[in-house]
Amino acid sequence: MERLIVAIDGPSGVGKSTASRLVASELRIPHIDTGAMYRAIGLAAVRAGISTRDEKGVENLASQVHIEFIPGERGRILLDGEDITPLIRTQEISMAASDVSAIPGVRRILVRLQQEMGRRDGGVLEGRDIGTKVFPETRYKFFLMARPEVRAQRRYRELLAKGQATDLETVLQDTVKRDEQDSTRADSPLSYDHSYTVIDTSDLSIDEVVSRIVGAVRAIGA
Numbered sequence: 001m002e003r004l005i006v007a008i009d010g011p012s013g014v015g016k017s018t019a020s021r022l023v024a025s026e027l028r029i030p031h032i033d034t035g036a037m038y039r040a041i042g043l044a045a046v047r048a049g050i051s052t053r054d055e056k057g058v059e060n061l062a063s064q065v066h067i068e069f070i071p072g073e074r075g076r077i078l079l080d081g082e083d084i085t086p087l088i089r090t091q092e093i094s095m096a097a098s099d100v101s102a103i104p105g106v107r108r109i110l111v112r113l114q115q116e117m118g119r120r121d122g123g124v125l126e127g128r129d130i131g132t133k134v135f136p137e138t139r140y141k142f143f144l145m146a147r148p149e150v151r152a153q154r155r156y157r158e159l160l161a162k163g164q165a166t167d168l169e170t171v172l173q174d175t176v177k178r179d180e181q182d183s184t185r186a187d188s189p190l191s192y193d194h195s196y197t198v199i200d201t202s203d204l205s206i207d208e209v210v211s212r213i214v215g216a217v218r219a220i221g222a
């Protein structure tokens, strides 16, 4: 039987992760955070002292390390068997992930991994290119967006909650820079087309976002 694949794409700070996790739990399928995989490669490069813009070096590294994402109530990401989940949500690793995600060889490896996972068990996959590249054939595609200042505020609160010292202005600048980089890279830039349902989450609660997505999945599937 065809596995259910729900694609949730969009820039950072639109509430993608929380919404995707809740949608997956309502639909009883795994939540697959593809950004965590790019973050793992970013962390591996930083640790190895390889520039995140060194295409050959990072591609080589990506082909040697073992990345595993384990879905669950709290999804976990493993790098060569080590649980690195608590280490990947810093501003430094966000930028490193964005850098390495522009490298075609890295995308090839991770997209294959994501397709294998989705084909095996289905899932709600969140990322930037799920509906355009990873599972373009799915009928369930959502693109979340929000005003930049709303997104920076959300990220800022997340970082503060984790005890990471920062200020709103820096977060806003980093958010805009990372989106610009993710949207203008040559390979699989952040984008959407008419096959997506677009949701502006600026003035919506998480529950409203979740019920719109779940409602649309059920309506499309009916």
Ligand code: DC
Binding pocket: 012, 034, 035, 036, 038, 039, 094, 097, 098, 101, 102, 126, 127, 128, 129, 130, 178, 182
């Ligand atoms: O969703 P996130 O912020 O954890 O993603 C980190 C970076 O990884 C993001 O800046 C772009 C990249 N990414 C990507 O290129 N494709 C995906 N499917 C997911 C993330």
